[in-house]
Amino acid sequence: MTIDVPQEILDALTDVDMPRLPPEAPASGAARLAGFGVPIYRAGCVVVGSGAAGLRAAVEMKRRGVDVVLITQSAWGGTSACSGSDKQTLHTANTADQGDNYRAMARAIGSGGAMDEDTAYVEAVGSSRMMASLQFLGLPLPQDPLGGTLRYQTDHDEVGRATSCGPRTSRLMVKVLAEEAIRLGVPFYNQTTAVKILTQGEGAERNVAGMLVMRAGDRTQENPLGIGLFVSDVIVLAAGGPGELYRDSVYPNGCFGSLGLALEAGIELVNLTESQFGIGTRREGFPWNLSGTYVQAIPHIYSLDGEGAEHHFLAGYYRSTQELASNIFRKGYQWPFHATRMLDFGSSLIDLAIYRETAAGRRVFMDFNRNPPPVRGDLPFSLVRLDEDVRLYLGKAGADQEMPIDRLKHMNPLAIELYRRYKIDIAAEPLEFAVNNQHMNGGIMVDTWGRSNLAGCYAVGEAAGTHGVTRPGGAALNAGQVFGTRVAEHIGASGRCKRAVPGGIPGAAEAGIADLLAALRAESPLSVKAIRSAVQARMSEKAGIICDQESVGRALIEAHKLNAEIRVSGVAYGHPAEAVRGVQWRHMALASAAVLSALDFFIRNGGGSRGARAICDADGESLPLARSGPLQEYRFRTERESHRNEQIVVRIEADEIKLSTRPNRNLDESAKSFFERDWPDWLTGRIYDLGAENETMP
Known part of the structure; x- marks a missing residue:
């Protein structure tokens, strides 16, 4: 027997054309900053990234009356639009003949450890809603004759919760969400790279003030680098994962993510030891x-x-x-x-x-x-x-x-x-x-509404560190959709982004531009090519699937040295487009040091082998066997049970990487909702915890 699928159907599911972007709205003004003529854009909220997670956040905010704009380095050029597999999946619950309950699904999502239990439940309970809304927008998820969703087993999933439109599932998701964003009138700014988060205030009062970008369309004689300023006190980081971190990578070219960008702004990251290979x-x-x-x-x-x-x-x-x-x-x-x-x-x-x-x-x-x-x-x-x-x-x-x-x-x-x-x-x-x-499971530390430790900054998709050690295949797509919606609900409930930020220019803008210029020096001995080669070789050879304490420690010393050289000498560039890459590779060098710092910390504290890597050790308890005999060179440590219950937190203070641990947030499975008791919290907005905007997360 052979499945007979007409060629036109195969073509439609494989050649997925993306919609044409609408014309860009002009800048609302301009200002002379650090000697540059800088265009000023104003918005209630700025979403950074045009993948499935960022588009979901923008769509849901627009539906709630938020003044939202979306900026993107390359529209439809990220991982959800350009890469994947024939098991890029969404997860479903309570459908067809394999239905299960949300608590069981949450346990499966977090079963690898180092994941917050409440986050896993949020992703599970939101999955059915995400699937239904994507179907409403036109995503062709397969069904049986009675309307049940066709599903199958995928990695780290014993029940069979996955479904798929074929190898282009995630691109089809981007397509239907992009069409909806354009229909709703979400402004897009393409070829726009976020290069610096601006903040104001100190300590617990510190919050987002705007975003510096570099835009090819804004390059002028007075502004040769195309520096622009988006004034907004709310941003959503949805720029994906650090795909350029490794030489041996399945990411599309040019995927830099936002980990370095976030670190520079004092945002805390979590679980950077956890990736997928x-x-x-x-x-x-x-x-x-x-x-x-x-x-x-x-x-x-x-x-x-x-x-x-x-x-x-x-x-x-x-x-x-x-x-x-x-x-x-x-x-x-x-x-x-x-x-x-x-x-x-x-x-x-x-x-x-x-x-x-x-x-x-x-x-x-x-x-x-x-x-x-x-x-x-x-x-x-x-x-x-x-x-x-x-x-x-x-x-x-x-x-x-x-x-x-x-x-x-x-x-x-x-x-x-x-x-x-x-x-x-x-x-x-x-x-x-x-x-x-293939994927970074760690990222920006967020709570159950997608908030980071910097007030006004949210993160969704692969930029957010919501995954633990392992995750069921396709859970990342579901997580991005769930948290894109959660972030939009929270921002909408706050009422603070209904219109563009009025008034003056953030005081941090001029200093931020000066910092950028100081980091880009035509005479620097450090080229983009040299930084890329050093970072990618180090990560692929010393922080891939096979690691050991000594090699990771040496790699970390080299990474710190490279970052110190960048701080002293800056990054060389020959033309404006290379200047953008110079900033991005400065961020990648920083992200590399953060990952290696977390990995070194984990190993030196007895960390064992789990999802991403085997931690090889001559005294390790586990020894792989081959037909030819024991593979002594790859004897490895087993995972410590205690490490499954905590996460490694990374932040930067005065150019120094600081590390700590925090316990996973728990979920009381015995707690039950009760309609009459809990409905007032929904009606009054107390569920959004808006009074905790400036509190530091656990």
Whole structure:
């Protein structure tokens, strides 16, 4: 049996055209600041980022009468619009035949530890509403004949809460939200890069005063760098994750996020030790995660050395052809690397094997026209000889075709179409791939309304550190939608952003521009290229899936040294566009030091191996085994149970990175709502906790 899907349907789900942006509104005025003629823009709230989370926040604020504008470095150029996998999913509850309750879903979301229980519940209870509203906007989520949502199992999800429109799910989300934002009249400012958050006040009274940006459209003889000022006392950071942090990355090019921007403004970050790594094609070609049916089709994975000789390297790790093939399949829903899955011949042994091949200078490929060759001395590959869970899945899917490419065509023809759009025909030629950085689970520390420790600054999407150690696949998309709405509700309830901020120019504006100019020096010995090379190599080689205390410590010393040099010498640039990159790479150097500081702190305090990384230690309790014998070099520490109950907080004081820990916020599962008692809190707005605007979060 073969699934027969007309080509026009495949095209519609793969070639997703984005809407044309409306004309930009002009600046409301101009001022002479630090010797520059700077255009002034005014708004009640500024959203930074045009991905799915930022668009949701802007749409929901506009519906509530907030004077909101959206600024973006590159409209439709971020991760939710440009990258993903065939398991970019949303999560549903209480639908179809696999319904569950929100508390059970919250426990699943936070099951990896180091996650606030109340945040997990907020994401769970908001998931059904987010799914329904996206369907209302036109997102084509699949249904059965009786209206139930079609769902399946994904990574860190044993129930099967995921659903998908195919590999372009997140881009389709961006499309429908962008169309709604444009319909509602949300002003967009494209090619606009946030470079400095302005604040006013001191201590607990400190709050947002505006945002300095660099805009190609504002470059003039009097303002060659295109510096602009958005005056607003409320901002929402939704610029995604630090995709440029790693050389080996599946992020689209140019994804810088806002961690360095936030650190400079005194905003606290959390859980920076936690990321996701997994197999995917690199961004030098077409960046994409190879999860889901790409590996469930069970292709042949091999490497090529410098002489062009082929190596069936996985056969040196698994004891039988059945075990090898079954674990390739399991990468579909166990896609992220997890240290514990290197044990007992599990699926992350594949990640380790690929990591070792690339470290040895070999290139790794996936061939959909060959089944895995047999392990030496064992029987050939057979769909009959697979582990029971694998046989049952492929049987239910009707994927009994002889070759991987035919199984893939049957289960997910969109997976093939997607690569064809980028001139890669996986039906005809092998696909090169590697283990790459894919997602930052940490980020800006926020409460259950998305508030940071800086009054007036919110964070949503990957910019927010709402995830713990692990998360079910697709939970990030759901979290961005839930918190985009929560932030909009909170800002709307405050009533403070109904109109643009009137009056003068923040006192911090001129000093902020002077700081920017001091950091950009044409004569600096530090080029953008040099900073990028140093940061990315250090992070990929010392802070990837395999770490150890000594290497991380040395990397941190090097990162501190680089930041000190940047503070003294600035960053060189040759033209205005390079000046923007200079600021962004200064931020990335700072973010790199923050991540390494948190990782070093974690390891030195006995931190063990969990979602993102294996912490190798000669005295470690866990030893991966391969067919060839124990892998002593990768003996690793196990995770301490106590570390699951806390989070590492990072902040900057006087150019020095400070670290501390805080316990996870708990949720009292025995607490029950009661309509007559609790309705007044909703009617009066007490649920928004507006009196706590300037309080520091726990």
